[in-house]
Structure formats: structure tokens, C-alpha cells
Amino acid sequence: MSDSRSLYEKMILDHYKNPRNYGKIQAADKIVEAVNPLCGDTFTLYIMFNDDRINALQFTGSGCAISKASASLMTELLTGKSRHEANKIADAFQEMLRTEPDAPIAEEELGMLAAFAGVREFPIRIKCATLAWRALIRCFDDEKEGGDVAATD
Amino acid sequence: MGQPHYTGDHIRKDFPILDTRIHDKPLIYLDNAATTQKPQCVIDAVTRYYTTQNANIHRGIHTLSEAATAKYEAVRQRVGAFIGADANYTVVFVRGATEAINLAAHGFARAWIKANDEILITGMEHHANIVPWQLLCEATDATLRVVPLNETGELNMDEFDRLLNERTKLVALTHASNVLGTVNPVQDICAKARAQGAVSLIDGAQSAPHTPINVAAMDADFFVFSGHKMYGPTGIGVLCGRTEWLERMPPYQGGGGAIHSVTFEKTTFAEPPRKFEAGTPHIAGVLGLGAAIDYVSGIGIDAIAAHERELLLYATDALADIEGVTLIGAARKKVGILSFTMDGIHPHDIAQLLDSHGIAIRAGHHCAQPLMQFYGIHATARASFALYNTQEEIESLANALRAVREVFA
Numbered sequence: 409m410s411d412s413r414s415l416y417e418k419m420i421l422d423h424y425k426n427p428r429n430y431g432k433i434q435a436a437d438k439i440v441e442a443v444n445p446l447c448g449d450t451f452t453l454y455i456m457f458n459d460d461r462i463n464a465l466q467f468t469g470s471g472c473a474i475s476k477a478s479a480s481l482m483t484e485l486l487t488g489k490s491r492h493e494a495n496k497i498a499d500a501f502q503e504m505l506r507t508e509p510d511a512p513i514a515e516e517e518l519g520m521l522a523a524f525a526g527v528r529e530f531p532i533r534i535k536c537a538t539l540a541w542r543a544l545i546r547c548f549d550d551e552k553e554g555g556d557v558a559a560t561d
Numbered sequence: 562m563g564q565p566h567y568t569g570d571h572i573r574k575d576f577p578i579l580d581t582r583i584h585d586k587p588l589i590y591l592d593n594a595a596t597t598q599k600p601q602c603v604i605d606a607v608t609r610y611y612t613t614q615n616a617n618i619h620r621g622i623h624t625l626s627e628a629a630t631a632k633y634e635a636v637r638q639r640v641g642a643f644i645g646a647d648a649n650y651t652v653v654f655v656r657g658a659t660e661a662i663n664l665a666a667h668g669f670a671r672a673w674i675k676a677n678d679e680i681l682i683t684g685m686e687h688h689a690n691i692v693p694w695q696l697l698c699e700a701t702d703a704t705l706r707v708v709p710l711n712e713t714g715e716l717n718m719d720e721f722d723r724l725l726n727e728r729t730k731l732v733a734l735t736h737a738s739n740v741l742g743t744v745n746p747v748q749d750i751c752a753k754a755r756a757q758g759a760v761s762l763i764d765g766a767q768s769a770p771h772t773p774i775n776v777a778a779m780d781a782d783f784f785v786f787s788g789h790k791m792y793g794p795t796g797i798g799v800l801c802g803r804t805e806w807l808e809r810m811p812p813y814q815g816g817g818g819a820i821h822s823v824t825f826e827k828t829t830f831a832e833p834p835r836k837f838e839a840g841t842p843h844i845a846g847v848l849g850l851g852a853a854i855d856y857v858s859g860i861g862i863d864a865i866a867a868h869e870r871e872l873l874l875y876a877t878d879a880l881a882d883i884e885g886v887t888l889i890g891a892a893r894k895k896v897g898i899l900s901f902t903m904d905g906i907h908p909h910d911i912a913q914l915l916d917s918h919g920i921a922i923r924a925g926h927h928c929a930q931p932l933m934q935f936y937g938i939h940a941t942a943r944a945s946f947a948l949y950n951t952q953e954e955i956e957s958l959a960n961a962l963r964a965v966r967e968v969f970a
């Protein structure tokens with residue numbers, strides 16, 4: 409395992425300190441909780457849809473640098489995307505996090521998410537990086553089944 | 562109180578793991594409240610058992626078995642002496658503090674607790690001293706009551722006096738908090754419980770390794786601790802209880818060793834402690850625990866307490882000096898545990914960055930979520946000290962925390 413400073417990329421620290429799309433959306437179509445009971449990280453996602461597209465995506469809550477930066481970047485990357493496109497990006501991100509620490513990554517496909525490649529060296533933090541993403545995707549899945557959208561793990 | 566008649570240095574040679582390097586830096590191990598490191602003599606005791614002494618106990622009529630039995634039982638005596646248990650007490654070997662509390666709760670549920678009885682715990686308990694009592698209350702319709710804390714992290718004793726009443730059947734509390742370090746006035750509490758006709762259980766997981774214990778003077782009915790937090794092996798711990806209670810408690814598990822005689826119609830059980838030690842116990846663990854107790858006694862628990870107190874005071878000053886650091890818990894009487902938060906930096910990120918300096922601390926809720934809720938936080942970072950830690954290590958901790966601030970500046 410290597411030096412943890414590789415985890416705290418400039419971009420990650422920037423999103424942690426200045427989270428984008430931070431705040432409630434009063435008229436949200438969906439509100440989703442993302443909770444990691446092990447460390448107490450708790451975020452709420454607010455989503456507005458325009459047909460199939462994510463028209464607006466905001467969040468509130470608190471967590472570690474990795475989980476908060478990841479939620480922030482997610483709101484930026486997925487706004488304007490269709491559910492299908494959002495799913496693809498989330499899959500690529502989670503796929504990358506499951507690879508070996510030194511495996512090459514698809515930089516082009518991942519774009520800014522490549523900054524999280526360092527998380528692979530700290531398996532315990534992968535859950536932090538994917539917390540908001542998993543909650544969002546589960547909300548899509550639950551919609552299909554018409555179920556509840558509260559998501560915890 | 563004896564002065565620390567040792568420096569960290571000559572003690573450190575006894576702990577082989579302290580030579581380890583982490584990220585090419587010397588290991589600075591400050592997660593002792595989670596588990597302490599092991600001195601060579603403990604490692605040797607475990608190895609020696611498996612290499613030259615291995616046999617089951619209380620069974621064989623052969624030399625090795627008799628020798629192993631004698632050694633195992635001798636540790637029982639040494640444990641009792643170490644914690645000041647007199648002839649009224651019996652030492653039972655279990656897996657750790659958690660199992661000891663579960664054993665007591667199980668015995669209590671079956672023997673004494675009925676609907677509307679009350680169990681009194683405190684707001685600073687480890688989950689190990691909350692959940693077994695909740696289960697007991699669910700099974701019996703008894704009520705769990707909780708003594709609140711003051712902002713300093715000390716028990717509100719006025720509230721304790723108010724909550725203790727004739728329905729209280731048992732008072733269970735920690736001797737020292739694993740988050741705040743607070744040392745509770747257990748002698749006073751045990752006396753008040755007894756006056757009210759309630760039984761007392763003291764969780765000594767964080768006190769037995771760090772401060773002199775005298776169970777008889779404390780007048781506790783039960784005292785529990787874990788071997789691995791006091792330089793011994795994992796998987797071994799102690800329930801020290803008043804023999805009169807243990808005799809009346811039903812066995813925790815059934816099996817070999819715990820019985821007097823078995824027919825298919827009826828089993829009669831052995832006397833404590835064997836009634837509670839069904840199956841082959843962790844013999845190597847017991848022998849390792851014996852070595853750990855000898856080691857601690859050889860240095861002197863008073864000297865250890867004094868050394869750790871100096872470290873705590875030094876660390877408290879050093880960390881309070883760092884901008885953005887908030888110390889959690891300001892009890893007058895503490896063991897060497899220091900919880901803190903940093904403005905704008907999550908405890909997990911603190912711990913992760915300290916790791917890159919070779920420094921091991923704990924971050925999280927420390928299995929004390931109700932206590933976190935009391936302080937309105939999710940987690941803290943926690944440094945906890947042991948007999949081998951040094952002021953230089955605390956200096957390094959303080960410098961590393963300044964570097965953490967830089968990363969997030």
C-alpha cells in the first residue's frame with residue numbers, strides 16, 4: 409500500500425472544499441438518501457428529470473473528502489445526461505475502482521473521474537468514492553420497479 | 562505513585578513490531594485502545610506452548626496434560642491477584658470483554674430479571690456494554706435507563722442518584738471510556754448500587770491495562786476485561802465475578818468441561834469457573850495472558866500509569882496548540898486516550914494522511930454511536946497511548962497534524 413497523499417488529488421480537494429451543485433432543490437422529482445452507517449457519511453441527492461434526462465442534480469450532507477468530492481463531481485458530470493448515459497458513466501467509474509491499483513485506466517472515458525484512480529490502493533475507501541453513485545443508480549432501478557427510493561448500506 | 566523508572570527506549574526493545582516501517586517511516590503506534598502490541602515474552606509463551614507443552618487440560622492423565630492444566634490454572638490465580646480479586650471472587654476465562662458482558666447478561670436474564678425491572682448504563686458505553694443489555698431488556702420486558710454525561714465528558718452523578726431506584730437490578734458501566742478517556746468513580750457507584758440492592762458490572766477493557774485495579778476494594782460484583790488490550794493475545798479475556806452470583810447463574814454454553822455428570826435425562830453442572838468454560842478453552846491465549854500480566858507487573862502498573870499520564874498531558878498541550886483542533890472530552894480523571902476533530906477535515910481523512918507518516922490512530926465512532934450523538938458528531942480521530950509510547954512520537958503526531966492541515970489549507 410502506498411502513501412495516502414496520492415489519494416488527495418488537487419481536483420478532489422477542490423471539490424471537497426468547494427462542492428458544486430450544493431444545496432436543496434425544493435421542487436425535486438426525487439430525493440435520495442445515501443448513508444454509510446460505518447463512518448456516518450450522509451448525503452441527500454435532489455434530482456429533477458425532464459423526460460429521460462437529468463435536468464438538475466444537487467446534493468447536501470457531510471462526509472469525508474473522498475465521498476464529498478465524488479458526490480460533487482457526480483452532480484457536475486451527470487447533469488443533462490439520460491438515465492442510460494448516467495448508468496454507463498457510473499458503471500465505468502465503479503469498474504475502474506475494482507481494478508488492480510496499477511492497472512491502466514481508460515482516461516478518455518473516465519475524464520475527471522480518473523482523479524479517483526488512487527482510491528484503488530485503499531480498498532476501504534472505495535465505498536466512500538461510490539456512495540453517492542450507488543444511491544443514484546439504485547434510485548433509477550427502484551423507479552423501474554416502482555419501489556421506494558430510500559437507499560442505505 | 563511511582564515515578565516512571567523507564568524511558569520508552571528500553572521498553573521498546575521488548576516489542577518486535579515497533580521496528581516495523583510503514584511507508585518507509587518508523588511505525589508510530591497510537592491505536593492502543595483498539596489493541597496493544599505484544600512483547601516478545603507473550604509471543605514466546607504462546608509459541609512455547611505449541612512447541613513443547615501442547616496438550617488439552619482437565620482431561621488427560623499424562624504428563625503434558627497435567628503440566629498444561631497446572632499452568633492454565635496458575636494463570637487464573639495470577640489474573641485474580643493482578644486485579645485484586647479476593648476469596649469472594651472467581652475468574653472465568655472468556656474470549657474478551659464482549660463475551661464476558663454477554664455471559665453476565667445471559668445469566669442475569671435467566672436468573673433474576675423480570676418485567677419492569679431496570680438496568681442502568683451510561684451515555685459513554687461501548688456497544689459491547691449496550692447491546693447485550695438491550696437484548697436482555699427485549700427478552701424480559703425490563704427497561705434500559707441511561708445516565709447522561711456533562712459536556713466535560715464526565716457522568717452526571719446527580720442524574721445517576723436520581724435514576725438509581727428500587728427497580729434497578731443491575732448497574733453496568735465502563736471504568737474508563739474508550740473515546741473520552743474519562744475514568745468513572747466506580748467505587749462510589751458500586752457502593753450506591755449495592756445499597757440499593759442492585760448488582761454492578763464494571764467494564765475494565767480500557768482501565769485494566771492502564772491503572773491499578775482492585776476489584777475487592779471497588780466492591781464490584783462483576784469486572785471484565787480483554788487480554789489483547791493489555792499486551793496479551795487476542796481471543797482471551799476475563800469475567801471476574803462474585804462466586805455467589807456465578808453459582809446461581811445458569812451456564813452460558815453447554816458442553817464438555819462445564820458439566821459434573823451427564824445422562825440423557827439430566828445434566829448436573831460443574832462449579833464455577835468450569836461451569837462457564839464449556840469446550841476446550843484458548844489455552845495458548847491463557848498462557849499468553851499470564852505472560853502479559855507478569856510483564857506488566859514486572860514494570861509496575863503504577864509506573865505505567867504515571868508514564869501514560871505524562872504522555873496524555875503532553876499530548877493534550879501539543880494538540881490544543883494546533884489551529885482548528887478540538888479536543889473531545891475534558892474529564893479531570895483520564896486514561897491516555899485523546900479524541901479530537903479538526904475543522905473542515907473528516908476524521909477518516911486525518912487517519913489516512915497520518916498513515917502516510919507512519920502514524921496509526923483510529924478514526925470513526927469507536928463503537929460508541931450514542932456518545933457521538935451526544936456530542937453532535939459522526940466520528941472522531943483518536944490517539945491512545947501505551948507504555949512504549951514516547952514524547953517524541955507525540956511530537957511527530959503534532960507535526961503530522963500540521964501537515965494534514967496544509968493538505969486541506
Ligand SMILES: Cc1ncc(COP(=O)(O)O)c(C=O)c1O
Pocket residue numbers: 594595656657658659660687689690735737738739764766767787928
Ligand atoms: C470500553 C470497551 N468495552 C468493551 C470493548 C470490547 O472489547 P473486545 O472487543 O475485546 O471484546 C472495548 C473494545 O474496544 C472497549 O473499549
